[in-house]
Amino acid sequence: MADNATSNRKRCSLNAFISHAANTTDVVPEFPARNGPQRLVAAATKQPKRRQKVILEPGHSxxxxxxxxxxxxxxxxxxxxxxxxxxxxxxxxxxxxxxxxxxxxxxxxxxxxxxxxxxxxxxxxxxxxxxxxxxxxxxxxxxxxxxxxxxxxxxxxxx
Structure with a gap:
């Protein structure tokens, strides 16, 4: 019977944890942070130059x-x-x-x-x-x- 009571308590604890996790309003931190060094470095790196499309005259493919x-x-x-x-x-x-x-x-x-x-x-x-x-x-x-x-x-x- 003691094992059964322990098992029920564990189940209740697990259910309480799941219920709390589902109802929590905790915010997961954003990564990379808005003003973090990872974003600043990425913004500072030179972006590749986009190729300009050239329209060829008809008959020049x-x-x-x-x-x-x-x-x-x-x-x-x-x-x-x-x-x-x-x-x-x-x-x-x-x-x-x-x-x-x-x-x-x-x-x-x-x-x-x-x-x-x-x-x-x-x-x-x-x-x-x-x-x-x-x-x-x-x-x-x-x-x-x-x-x-x-x-x-x-x-x-x-x-």
Whole structure:
């Protein structure tokens, strides 16, 4: 009988605790605290810059570029592959005549400029120079050798 009384008391205590917990108005502290160091540090960290969407002209999608590449049209603008220095590449840095070097290969990207998803202004940042470093910083996952294979004009050589 003593065990039964102890068991009843435990049950009553448990029920009282559950009842108290259900009716309590205690507030759980907010984490991180509104003015706590975790929030202050998070607010002070530099937020990533949002990419601006660029609206391409009709007929300038990635699929349109693939069609143009496979059309047989001459996108190189030179009769044969050559050897070019950075000085020679610098002469080709306008929207109507844009060359760049990427990983030692030289591309005439004039035909591609208006197809670039980031817009003309963005792709012109590598025109007339060795764009390898900037390209790899922003597009390391892109297979430029495939994308620009029809635009290959030659190879970069030392001055």
């Amino acid at each position: 990635a699929l349109d570029w693939a069609r143009l590449k496979s059309s047989g049209k001459d996108l190189r603008g030179v009769p044969q592959l050559g050897r070019y220095t950075l000085t020679e590449i610098k002469e080709h840095r306008t929207e109507n005549d844009a060359w760049t070097a990427l990983n030692g290969k030289v591309y005439n990207m004039t035909s591609y400029v208006k197809f670039h998803p980031g817009g003309v202004k963005d792709v012109m940042r590598i025109a007339g120079r060795d764009g390898t470093k900037l390209f790899m910083l922003t597009h390391s996952w892109v297979n430029f050798e495939f994308m620009l294979d029809a635009c290959l004009v030659g190879f970069l050589v030392p001055e």
